[in-house]
Amino acid sequence: MMRKVSTAIGALLLVGLLVVGGCQLTQSKASQPDTAKWEQIEEQTSAIETVDKQAVINGGEFNKFFPSNGDGYERVYTQEKDGFAEAKLKQDGNTLAMLSVSDTVSNPAAVNKYQNSDRTLQGYPLAEVGSTATSLLVADRLQVKVLSRDTDFAPSDREAWLEKFDLSGLAKLVD
């Protein structure tokens, strides 16, 4: 009798597992190819631990070199992490762009794009990446980037806002 009961419970559990498992299977199926692709990318990506974290400048050091509020523009700081600070540029409540400074010591590959750059802004090498980003490299190390978040915010606007950073102030952080 006991054996029958336990078999019945076992069967019920199995059905339960199949139902739950089946649901999960159908749910994740659609995105499986994407997950496999990123798995592969993850395997090819080195761990961040390989960089010297002690050498990375704290993001808080960058804040005071950002363009200031005014002329109807509002700057809202959004992130401050090791080697990174970011702010939103807003006007009338709309986000026009993201403004950021990052220390390339934590991501050395970022520097490569400036090596072939034939343009400069205030003497710093300039690079345009994708359709939304313009950036420059200060003191061969600090990347200042402006990313459009509104279709009307053109590459020329990005360059104008790059110039509003205190670039020479940032350069002194590296000395």
Place this chain on the structure above:
Amino acid sequence: MSKPIYELVNNLPEKNLTVFVLRSLDKILPGEWENIVGFENTIRQVTGESDAVLIEQIGARAIQLYNDKSEGYQRAMWLYQTIDSTGRALGQAALAGKVTENVPFLSIVNRLTPKPEKAQTIDLCMKLVTEIVAFCKINGIPGDSVGDFVKALGDYGGESLVRMAGLVCFDGLVPLGPNFIKQTETVLGNLTPKDLESNPAFKAIKDAVPGNKTDDQLTFIGASFESVKGWMGGFVESKGITPQGVVANIRTFVDIADDKMDYFGAFLDISTNYYEHTGVQTLTRRLVERAVAEI
């Protein structure tokens, strides 16, 4: 390590009870939330870029940042997942396979027990503390002044704002009623460290709550509630939200009987994970914003 970030985002459901419940908030916050699922899709939406190679670069950097424990993203993810998981086991069993149908609230009502007011109040506060701690883990403490930080906190939009609206509606108004802010203040005022230690939600995330002793943690919880109660009250008033209104918006897909209203808070508690769902979305958005700026 827990699941990789791309897997968590790829596995976000497009349709389930949590998504329906979050959509019901559209009446309060029109157009604020779009259920963005999928890692690659999130990168496209957040950055506005479409070049495949560039998207892979951004994704690789995001994965790298997420995988580094000292960056704090995994801790934030754990918080969002943990605070939502207390009490959900029963719900998942009861609702297995029924997620896209009209949800049979009545069929599980006999398994529900409304939480005592004190426990519900602590739950509300613990979700709030989760939000504050997770915010700092994800974003750091942006800016150079208290004003900058308050501005950063006030800049909630999209899924973050909807999560806060969910907190007010599903963990405040529905289970505790229209006076939930006053009630929470009263309960918090009389709460002892011992009360706190016996609460499952607190126990689950205790290690992440600032403070060395339970006493200090209680102070932090009180201060957290104090700092956002004004926003909560203003939100309820400006949007004219009532418990009945919240329930009416959900009623289109859940068959709630009027005499079982007391059970509805418990029903939402066990059957949805809106904090985790929108938490994954917020975290990924911020991670991608950082990754695209750093590459």
